[in-house]
Amino acid sequence: MKLIECPRDAMQGLPDFIPTATKTAYLNELLQVGFDTLDFGSFVSPKAIPQLRDTAEVLAGLDLSRTSTKLLAIVANLRGAETAAQHPEISYLGFPLSVSETFQRRNTNQTTAEALADVAAMHELCERSGKTLVAYLSMGFGNPYGDAWSPEIVTEFTRQLSGLGVRIVALSDTIGASTAATIAPLFSALIPAFPGIKFGAHLHTTPTTWREKVSAAYEAGCRRFDGAIGGIGGCPMAADELTGNMATENLLYFLKEKGVESGLDLAAFGRARALAASVFPTH
Numbered sequence: 294m295k296l297i298e299c300p301r302d303a304m305q306g307l308p309d310f311i312p313t314a315t316k317t318a319y320l321n322e323l324l325q326v327g328f329d330t331l332d333f334g335s336f337v338s339p340k341a342i343p344q345l346r347d348t349a350e351v352l353a354g355l356d357l358s359r360t361s362t363k364l365l366a367i368v369a370n371l372r373g374a375e376t377a378a379q380h381p382e383i384s385y386l387g388f389p390l391s392v393s394e395t396f397q398r399r400n401t402n403q404t405t406a407e408a409l410a411d412v413a414a415m416h417e418l419c420e421r422s423g424k425t426l427v428a429y430l431s432m433g434f435g436n437p438y439g440d441a442w443s444p445e446i447v448t449e450f451t452r453q454l455s456g457l458g459v460r461i462v463a464l465s466d467t468i469g470a471s472t473a474a475t476i477a478p479l480f481s482a483l484i485p486a487f488p489g490i491k492f493g494a495h496l497h498t499t500p501t502t503w504r505e506k507v508s509a510a511y512e513a514g515c516r517r518f519d520g521a522i523g524g525i526g527g528c529p530m531a532a533d534e535l536t537g538n539m540a541t542e543n544l545l546y547f548l549k550e551k552g553v554e555s556g557l558d559l560a561a562f563g564r565a566r567a568l569a570a571s572v573f574p575t576h
């Protein structure tokens with residue numbers, strides 16, 4: 294089981310700037326919890342995402358001496374990927390490739406064909422610099438813009454990613470549109486069809502629908518889940534109203550019910566949750 298904590302997704306849409314020292318302290322606490330990966334920041338345009346304009350400074354303040362958690366940074370163009378690749382502390386570069394043309398344009402100002410060309414270049418950059426590319430298939434369960442969506446379209450994007458050599462694909466429900474009825478068949482079909490790819494679930498959800506979503510992905514064989522403490526956040530490029538992240542607390546409830554080891558230090562998790570209450574005071 295791999296749990297990926299996403300404070301980047303929790304913070305990126307918040308209008309009030311979280312001071313760099315506060316971000317750093319929170320991430321340092323999260324680094325003690327035992328997550329497989331921390332999606333800690335992004336190297337993108339500060340005009341697009343002003344909240345994360347200090348990612349390089351935050352990275353400089355992280356204490357990586359007592360953690361096995363690996364760092365993931367989101368990038369939205371080659372320039373950001375080249376910046377991220379220069380940091381030896383970062384293991385993963387994450388790029389949002391969208392199944393929806395409208396969202397690709399809103400998020401990275403590209404067509405999906407241009408974004409796929411960037412994925413190819415980013416994958417090569419990662420290979421050269423000892424890093425791994427994580428491709429998010431954004432709007433992977435439908436979109437609010439009226440763009441075509443079907444399991445076949447998601448499969449075709451996955452085929453293209455597989456052809457480029459991408460080995461981690463996070464099926465992403467950017468706006469919380471998924472249901473058990475869309476999640477289960479997609480994971481059930483894609484996992485056996487692409488044995489060279491490790492599939493993750495990056496699900497956004499309301500507090501009432503989280504369980505059916507996690508359960509559908511887990512029962513279909515997914516063993517890599519993204520979450521954010523408190524279920525905070527979402528992508529501000531997608532919609533005005535953000536649908537929160539999958540709460541990490543709920544992922545842990547689910548795993549406990551299933552008798553599955555999370556691998557987390559629960560005391561450290563409690564400390565991180567307590568700190569989250571002051572980092573995100575209005576949530």
Ligand SMILES: CC(C)(COP(=O)([O-])OP(=O)([O-])OC[C@H]1O[C@@H](n2cnc3c(N)ncnc32)[C@H](O)[C@@H]1OP(=O)([O-])[O-])[C@@H](O)C(=O)NCCC(=O)NCCSC(=O)C[C@@](C)(O)CC(=O)[O-]
Nearest residue numbers: 336337338341369372373389400401402429431465467528
């Ligand atoms: C990709 C662009 C830049 C294209 O935006 P653009 O306007 O086409 O880019 P540009 O090249 O014309 O540059 C615009 C300005 O940004 C600057 N710029 C340009 N690139 C960089 C960079 N790398 N680092 C720092 N600055 C940069 C550049 O210097 C310029 O500054 P100006 O001259 O106007 O002062 C823009 O659309 C962007 O930054 N988008 C951010 C997207 C983003 O961060 N979205 C949220 C994360 S993805 C997500 O949340 C989804 C996910 C992963 O969680 C999964 C899911 O749920 O679906």
